[in-house]
Amino acid sequence: MKALLIKTSLIFLVFALVFVAPWSPIHTPSVQAAGTTYYVDAAAGNDANAGTSSSTAWRTLPKVNSIVFSPGDRILLKAGSIWNSQYLDLQGSGTSGSPIVVDSYGSGSKPLINFGDTEVEGDGFGVRLKNVSYWEVNNLEITSGQHATDRKRSGILVLGEGAGAGAFRHIYIRNNDIHDVFGTNRRTGGINFYARGSNWMAESTWDDVLIENNTVINVADTGIQIMTDAFANASWTHKFNAFTNVVIRDNYVERIHRDGILVRAAISPLIEYNTTNEIGVSCDVNTSIVNYLDPIYVVAAQWAYATTGAVFQNNEAFNTRVINGDGQAWDFDIDVYNSIYQYNFSHHNEGGALLVMNNTDGNVFRYNISQNDGDAFGTFDVINNGGNLYVYNNVIYRTNGTYNHLTEGSNTGMVYYSNNIFYNMGSGNYTVSPRVQYNNNLFYGANTGTANDANKVIGNPLFVNGGAATGIATADAYKLTSASPAINKGRTLTSNGGSDFFGNPLYNGVPDIGVHEYTGAVTVPITLFTDNFEDENANGWTTIGGSWAVQNDGTFSYVQNSMSGEFIAYAGDGSWSDYSVEADIKINSNGGNAGILFRYQDANNFYMLRLNDTSDTVDLYKKTAGTLQLLTSVSSPISAGQFIRLKASISGGNITGYVNGTTILTWIGNPAELQTGKIGLRSHSTLASYDNVQVIQ
DSSP states (O other), X not given: OOOOOOOOOOOOOOOOOOOOOOOOOOOOOOOOOSOOEEEXXXXXXXTTSOOSSGGGOBOOHHHHHTOBOOTTOEEEEETTOEEESOOEEEBOOOBTTBOEEEEEESSSSOOEEEOTTOOBTTEEEEEEEESOOSEEEEXXXXXXXXXXXXXXXXXXXEEEOGGGOSEEEEEEEESOEEEEEEOSSTTOEEEEEEEOOOTTSOOOEEEEEEEESOXXXXXXXXXXXXXXXXXXXXXXXXXXXXXXEEEEESOEEEEESSOSEEEESEESOEEESOEEEEESSOOOOOTTTOXXXXXXXXXXXXXXXXXXXXXXXXXXXXXXXXXXXXXXXXXXXXTOBSOEEEXXXXXXXXXXXXXXXXSOBSXXXXXXXXXXXXXXXXXXXXXXXXXXXXXXXXXXXXXXXXXXXXXXXXXXSOEEEESOEEEEOSSOOOOOOTTEEXXXXXXXXXXXXXXXXXXXXXXXXXXXXXXXXXXXXGGGGGSBOTTOTTTTOSOOOSSOOSBOTTSOXXXXXXXXSSSOOOOSOOOOOOEEEEEOOTTSOOTTOEEESSOEEEEESSSEEEEEOOOSSEEEEEESOTTOOSEEEEEEEEEXXXXXXEEEEEEEEETTEEEEEEEETTTTEEEEEEEETTEEXXXXXXXXXXXXXXOEEEEEEEETTEEEEEETTEEEEEEEOOTTSSXXXXXXXXXXXXXXXXXXXXXXX
């Protein structure tokens, strides 16, 4: 896969221009011309039969392999049948409008081909289509099981090689279940299109390829791939266009030794609605039997190599591993040009969201969501010896303690980051470089001041439920709520694909930041109170107990410096009723507690949301008539010496608590109690610092 380059550690973010959406091939059902239908029944068939009806079915797959089929023929395998140590090695070609079709008949489970340790010309396979055109293979289950023989194995092998090699057309692979197939090198795997040969051999290409609605599980080496030996053969000419009109759609790929889905040497392939899970040295095998799998150094989930005009959209990738490098969900690899990742969802990929390799240009990464991917090499890992990358209207959401850079620049080209939301609860930073340009991004969490974005927005994006998505099907969590500061703060980008992540047309007035173009009425929040103490005073605050002062410890904050007793500072208007109050809070003594007060009436009547370092909890209390009552408590890691953003939102008797922008608790109480009140800060026998206090209605 990717050449392992020595990477210069940078720190970075992204802008974006935009890109004209490339042409997408459309595959429609074939019009079936007249031909002969053949039936195969592993239990009741007989190879001496004519095979032309279900009552005169053949029995074995070798019988099928002995026939050279004609345009319009159909080979139907009976549902529930099992063929052990057999395979389909299919002969003949169909014609345009009259392909040859392999399918199932009858009711029950898909017909099962267990090809075991069989081989032909060094290849093991369940189905092989060698040097043929106009075939469709549907509704089979294929496996080989585990064998000690070190052999090239593929579930379905589409091969161009030797004297019959050439320009092939119309190969459709649909609705097949492939599992437990273990090949010996990267040119093997689940579904494998392969132009194989040497300089002196004829070269193969394919046009009109559809790989749709298959499952590929527990396979070595690669889940689904199209590949050519043109890169190794000086006389072969199709290094960048061996595959045209390719669609890879609606496939599920899991537990793969090397890469999930890989397209090479293709013009405008469309890769959409696929899911990859557990990619990279993730096969479930008995290593005392299968001890020959290739050593793997780098993998990615769904990626392209030597390809122009690829579109990867509406895909999901998760649990991709870092081995010695890479480990990203997505990858513009070497010699990828004018290609797009859009409307994809990635999470928990150890290497990060996107890898960009050298010799790439004009590529676009837009309207994607990356939720708690790892950051072994940063969210964006750009190893680029030339060309530009455009990154816009994405959501990068991090609450998993990531520490590496969230953005990166190119070596010689430019990376443009625009209209992105960076929700950064780790310590990751942003690259500042002459080769990085930021425009109209929203930053929240750590290091918001780093990126040199003249039109930046700093603040909580107010997602519907950020961080709560379990996959692409629940990505509504990243829609904007009506009070989001991301609404109407974006930059207009031409040729932007026409719709947001959720299918809303672009734009609804002034563009929004992030993956959601908000279409509802916008609620303009009213700021009732704010204090960041940068004026070096605490005017407006009244204190009870303790020793309070504004101090400069890198930034100005309100600090309480006593250790014994209850310490309160309060401010605001006693008539306030429904509002939210939030503040950055740092516990400065181990085992302490500190929090925010709301609907504060006096020292004996208030609500409190606090951080508790002793029990690693967030606690909600009510104090009435001097009696303090614990309402609810939720486990949450609390670290002394570290600012944590704590927020309480109250409406009637309903209280919601947030830590670092994520909902952590809810409480439904009696709306008649403590209906109005001021806000405050409180600790008990604890040194504490407070900053960036804000009250919004």
